[in-house]
Amino acid sequence: MSFLNPVNEPVLRFSSTDAGAPQINYNARTAGDVKSVLKACLVTGYGSTASAGWTAVNEAGNVIEFSSTSTEMLDYRLGVDDTSTSSTTWYYQYKNTRTNPKNNTISKEYTYSNRAHSGNRWDLIVSDKGFYFIETLYNNVINQLMSRLTFMGQIKSALVDILSENMSFWSVGLSSTNNVPARFYAKGTSAEFYQKIGGNATGFSFTSVNKGLFNEEKLPADNVAVDLVGELYVGMEGGVMGSYAGLLISTFRNRDDMYGTKTTHFNGRPVLYFCNGISWATTDNTFRFLVGVMIYLDYWEY
Template sequence: MSLLTPEQHPVKYYSSKDADAPQMTDGDLVIKTIIKACLVTGYGSKTGAGWTALHEDDNKIVLRRPLQTGNPVDVKIINGYGFYQIVSQDNPASISDAAFLAKINMIARDANCGTEWHLIASDFGFLFCYQMGRSSASDKNNILYVGSMSPLRDTGSPMLMLKNNKAADNGTAGYGVDELLGTGVSFIDMRSGAELTDKQYVSISLYPDKDFVQKLIISSYFTPFYISVASRSNDKTTEAVTIKGRPMLRWMNKMDRDTNSRALFIPLDYWEL
């Protein structure tokens, strides 16, 4: 598994616009409820993505992904009662197991919430795009990636997760939400806890809506989604697009008043690992 020899893994797409989908509100347990519904139980006519809930209590859940190769870790979502984190663990014995490998704070509370969310899941990771917070006419569009990324040359895939440095452990964040390539966002290796701040592009030929879309490289690993090089000002559009025959979700990964932001283009048919 590498950039030169990728494996294709089908994905499932979930959205707040689906019938019977759980909705985003400002309150405890909301993020946990949405992620569990998408990855484990399903909702309405949609089945879950095949992930397993190893342990669970009112505000915590330990998730295991279907793809158990590459020395992966388990993920604990802690969502509520004054604490909002994602923690990586090695086969925890119970929900109260305090041992962890790495952890990040999660943006999960704001007095004025947006309501839109999208979750795209594969058997090796998920990307959660969601609004949490609104000021004037602008929404804060956040993203959370939890899963593997492929190395450029070597075999094997480490687990990494997205980190937003502006989140506090109580789930709050400052007004600004850094975009994926901003200085306030980095990736954390979920096994070693090392912070990876080197973010680059790899050139590919995708031209949707006059944006130049490229693979995103984190250190020496590439993400399963794409990012636009072109910035847009005050653009909150979320829409389905087709790029060279592939369905993708276009999501503005930052919205902060009139600042420029780049769009994510997230494949809805398969991810490569």
């Protein structure tokens, strides 16, 4: 499970548009709404949709931990404390010791959004080693659907010996909580995310082959020479420590090509595409911080 010996892992996609899927009322958030979605997708299934085959452990009210059957995940349990109506706290257990990742309390409130819009939705894409949770809401500033992306799980490592933990957590995009990362490639404390690999848990940053197109971490509007797509890497002091399985970052020649959430194809493989964006009061800054994201739907390489 590394750059030197990659392994393909199948993935499953779940969506609020599926028949019988649990719903999140973004206009009236409740305690346990995120927990219910995760449990249905990972453990119990819903309607005619089977679960991802994970197990629920240490469940008490709206607190729950999830255990995967993957041999690389036997020492881990991924947990959420969803007892609040205004936020969800994410954490994990490694060898029965709890870790609270940095910026792990994620707001359920969305500023500058139409929380009752018919296009609002959630999607979850999961492998045996982690998952991406996508929440999409209609943004009132630019009148387009924009998404928040939350990830928890293992990464594809560039290390020969991982040395104990390999675990990452971050949530990027729509939020009204200032200390939660607002965007990819941002500087300062607002951009801090959690990564534990090679015995380290500090000094990491996002990087990609198309990061250089971002001027001061902002996407240039309608002036990119070509469309570019690249993997998202874990960087540290100019080096690459790993990459996020199945995830691609996109830049576009035309801004209008960025919007929406859709199932499409890239390099002959199925992907879920969505526009990752931030909550900002002005049209200009909202536009400039948009990032296109694609996640493969058939398998991820670890």
